[in-house]
Amino acid sequence: MSDAKRTVLITGCSDGGLGAALAIAFHEAGLHVYATARNPSKMEQLASLGIETLTLDVLLDSSIAACVSKVSHLDILVNNAGGTYGTPVSDLSIPEAKKLFDLNVWAYIAVTQAFFPLLLESEGIIVNHTSAASVIAVPFQSVYHASKAAMSMFSDTQRLELEPFGVRVVDLKSGYVKSNLNFHNEGFQGLPKGSIYEPAKETVESSMRGDGLVDLGIPAQEWAKQVVQDLLKRKPPANIWRGASAFLVWVGTFLPYGMLDSTAKKSSGFDIVEQKVRKQ
Template sequence: MTHRKVVLITGCSKGGIGYALSQKFAQEGSHVIATTRNISALEGLEEFGCEKEALDINDQNSIDTVVQKVIDRVGHIDVLINNAGAPAVGALMDIDLQVAHQCVNTNVFGTLAMSKAVALHMAKRGSGKIVNVGSVVGYAATPWAGVYSLSKAAVHSMSDTLRLELKPFGIQVVVVAPGSIKSNFGNAGAKTVNIPEDSLYTSVAKFVIARANMSQSAGNTPNEVFATHVVKKILQPVSPKYITYGANSWVFLLFYYLPFFLKDMIFNRKFGLNQLKLKKD
């Protein structure tokens, strides 16, 4: 058994937020179990004292096996970080539904499945913390990222309910809403872009393509800086219900409260919708 905080983190591939969070939690003295589907993507975390496990959050058997292995080996889980996620970039009229299903299944139902598996153990101990990584687009959905935005809005909504339902058992639920954070997630998103030849949006294709890497533009927040801020908040005895941090995050919080006509006007220009040309036969 261990007296250190036991932290289970999903989606820890090198170059991403989960990898940086794993490093920082370990540096702060936590017992970290870092996971991702392909365990080779966790290379280097062992140098920080992290344990590594292969975990697919879309596979219930994988979830059950890893959670039970951690409980058997370490005794309990203090903190679950639901960071694993899937991107989806493109107009809603163009999005490949397989990509859409993968995004929602991973971001929403994968997060719920992990929460269910770990919360049962936490409830027995009367303590624990579940941290769900949402996004600033969960506050304000943008063009060309509709499916991703709706999946993260669902994570926020789900977390609000979990926070209420699990509080009687001593479990805190926290949402982390990253702004523009330097990571490899933009490259993953770029691979999902789909603009068919008959798309209604061919005339603004450059804006759709640019949306995939928007968070990776100049001025974004290094994932190490992001991880330092988040880990400090999570290791507090009582964490904030929402941790919104990173470049442009305050802008999206503002968008959440802006009148729709003003937000729509800004987004129309930012995402090229005001340049859209009607296709005629």
């Protein structure tokens, strides 16, 4: 690897995901890419393209330390690994919600702290993938959106704190993008018995799984190329809005409170849930 070649490390790069799409786009742009995932066998496609793959479980300090020891120089860190958890607020499991915050918030900070000496040396870029979910409320997705909103505030504060050191912080607020994240429903348990939403159980559980989102979004490859193009600008923007509906959500941040509620209800199927519940 040439000393002059810029380097990027991305978390959550299992084949078929957004991290993998970013790894390919950065690779095609000429950077040396460190693609990481908890299970390296899930990055076979990236490895076949000549992309360097490393094991990294963002929830384990020992795994983070081991990964850091294999990287001698770093220009860009992309905190991308994350998960989802859909359920009504009235039914959510607080232990499960805490697990999601561990993955979507605290792991980002832990990984950033571990790689920070390298980023300080290179005056590099920290990218936190919070998504458009950080600024819009969607029924049955409160835990996921709240975790993204929390990370967005950490990211914005990092941006201010690290300016004196020449380290840039970018909040990646993606809209809908086609990826395997929509299909991660292992262990899905559905509504608990006695839920106030039982009259609309089938529709609610479909919304909890994100079934209506599967066919939404732009292709991951298209999204990734746009994001990488933005990040490789001489002065990357503090917020990057890419993906389907990202522009709509951005506009919504300037509109009066609640103006996007009907859009959120329709996209999540909550408009149908509302009708069924009101009939009871």
